[in-house]
Amino acid sequence: MDPFGILYTDLYQLTMGQVYFRMGLHEREALFEAFYRKNPDYGAHQAGYTVFAGLDPLLSWMETARFGEEELAALRALKSRSGKPLFAEDYLAYLRGMGGFSGLTLRALPEGRVAHPQVPLVSVEGPLLQAQLLETALLNRLSYETLIATKASRVREAAGEAVVLEFGLRRAPAKGGESATRASLIGGANRSSAVSLSHLLGLPASxxxxxxxxxxxxxxxxxxxxxxxxxxxxxxxxxxxxxxxxxxxxxxxxxxxxxxxxxxxxxxxxxxxxxxxxxxxxxxxxxxxxxxxxxxxxxxxxxxxxxxxxxxxxxxxxxxxxxxxxxxxxxxxxRRLVYGVGTRMVVSWGAPALGMVYKLVAVREDGAWAPAMKVSDSLEKVLNPGHKKVFRVYDERGLATADLLALAEEEVGEERPLALHHPSDPAKRRTLRPGTFALEPLLEEAFRGRRLFAPLSLEVLQERRRKDVARLDPGVRRLVNPHVYHVSLTEKLFALKEALLRKLEEA
Incomplete structure (x- = not known):
């Protein structure tokens, strides 16, 4: 059995799956979003953005991960506290027939692009059981590579035009060294000492x-x-x-x-x-x-x-x-210096985890999406609900000024005033006049039962990062105490969020 196959997950994904199956909810259409809440804070210095990485390995894994006989035998061997089988045979039979993730559709931020807190990086739509089972593997692949690509981008910012060599394989977390090398190269390193991965990526090792x-x-x-x-x-x-x-x-x-x-x-x-x-x-x-x-x-x-x-x-x-x-x-x-960066890049020294989350935001009911909500004492943990689309807003200078979350069905355009609401503070809002901003849709379909494009070259991913970083305000790019990049909601999404919060408070 492949230890990195479909059972490369947490047990609670599978136990929740059996609950959905028993309650007849397993094929109910659901929508999950993956995002992170805070940029990395390294203590003496902080990140003002991240670089999204890890999507391509995730898509390839999704195409091959399956419930085969070995995987089902492993699940069959698990026992409850009473000694009975933890998973019922009809549930295991369903998993065998389901196979893998062929029922899912993923929309994602293109890999290599700059990302910001609270903004969906991946939207996962499909049967509730399949979407739930994807969580652990998705977070495992995207969170770590994004963290390392971000560190590498900051090293690139500090190094300027100088060559940066990555040689952290000896200090990386086991198999994670492959992911660290790939993410480091996406984030801005020029070469790596890792022989096998450099070869696979079409680069000479250094x-x-x-x-x-x-x-x-x-x-x-x-x-x-x-x-x-x-x-x-x-x-x-x-x-x-x-x-x-x-x-x-x-x-x-x-x-x-x-x-x-x-x-x-x-x-x-x-x-x-x-x-x-x-x-x-x-x-x-x-x-x-x-x-x-x-x-x-x-x-x-x-x-x-x-x-x-x-x-x-x-x-x-x-x-x-x-x-x-x-x-x-x-x-x-x-101009003649070369920087060799190892341990501190591949372990994201000072900020060892990104804290990416995967949250249910809507379920299909009577042909429409019913928004799902989560509340918390911490404002940053209060969910932005519903089926959404994401835009990047550019100002008159051509620089990114905000990421905007909107409901999927609402029309958002450049020909009329655009109101941007703070995600949690009703008093904080601004309105952009037509002609002073441009909009770019961010999420693109990447998987519909299978991956929708071949693996992209490293040069393409690196160029995406270069272009996005160049369009950030210099304050956001600062290595220490960066300016806060704005993430906003449209009026309709903000109103929906407020209404759901009031409803939950009255319940």
Whole structure:
């Protein structure tokens, strides 16, 4: 039995399914939405947006996940507290006949695009039982990849035009390392050290060597320079040497320079050096100075070692301030830097979970959608009910100014004034005049019994992110204390939400 098959779920999805089946509700049309409530908060810095990722793996899984004989045997083996079978045979027979998720339709935000809190990322429509069984797998795939793609996008923001390498596979959560690599590349990393996934995504893997190479040579009585020379002889056109095993400036750098000179005499061009510890900004300045003096001004300087967006930002700030003191052009130095980011990207350091949720928002009754409601003492947890559509609102500058939730049946256009309501505060609203805004529908049909498009290339997903981030207000893109992006409701949706809340309060 495939451990990542259709039983890759929580038990309560299956027990709720049996309740629906017993009550005759299992084929009632239902509508669920997946969204998250808050942007990641990393403590010292915060995200002003996320990057949606994980949709393609979810769609592929949905096409293949099935209740086969092994899965049914596993369910048949589960017992209640009284020792009786937990699941009845007629329910298991129904699951066998149902197979998988062929009855569902998914509308989703295109993968790679920017997303915001409370806005539906995926809308799932179909038989209640099938839609319920999808919850765990959907959240598992979308939540983690979105979290990592967001972290990578922030690293990209900090790095600017510099190359970003992802090499967190060793520190990622087991099989989640594959998802982390994919999401990191969608979010803005240029290359990855992960060999298999890089190959599958059509990218060459990137890497240098570890400290252990130098350590092995030293332990056997050889020198650091001999370790460097051995690497250069095997990879003369791909030589990147790690400088900090012994002493970056007084051992690693002079030894690397001698090896680089031998390569040059043989007609080869050394690629770079890597620094993995110490004061990375100061060391980069000193290494650049000596490389320039020796005529290796094109050699790249790779920085690694617990980097994230805030550390990269600080490194760049220090270089801009300190490099001129040593006669090094800071702008030129920044252009030759490469950032290797591992652990802090693939575990979303500081914000390890996105908190995405999957909520029932409507059920079909007498041919129409009956809105479902959930209340909470926390305003952010009060559901936006009903069958909805989503728009992105652009201002006169062409920048995204709000995401707007509307009821599916209402007409929303650019030719008349548009009222935007705060989701929970009746006093907060604004009206946009025609000619001052543009609307873009966000959710697209992605699955109707089967996936509706082939897997998209990494370049397409990366370009979506680039375009969306470029259309965010600079305040929303800030790495620290970003401006709050507005998510609003139309008048009709706001009125429906208020009416349902009053009804529940009177019940």
């Amino acid at each position: 890497g240098t060597h570890a400290h252990s190479l130098v350590q092995a040579f030293l332990a056997l009585g050889h020198s650091e320079e001999e370790a460097f020379q051995a690497f250069a002889e095997v990879f003369p056109d791909d030589t990147i040497l790690l400088l900090d095993t012994v002493d970056t400036l007084h051992s690693g750098l002079p030894h690397a320079l001698r090896v680089f000179e031998r390569l040059r005499r043989k007609g080869h061009r050394p690629v770079g050096v890597r620094i993995d510890s110490g004061d990375l900004a100061y060391l980069a300045i000193q290494v650049a100075k000596e490389l320039d003096r020796a005529g290796f001004s094109e050699v790249l300087i790779v920085l690694s070692g617990d980097l994230d967006e805030l550390v990269i930002w600080q490194i760049k700030s220090q270089i801009l301030e300190e490099a001129p003191r040593y006669g090094v052009d800071p702008d030129r130095l920044l």
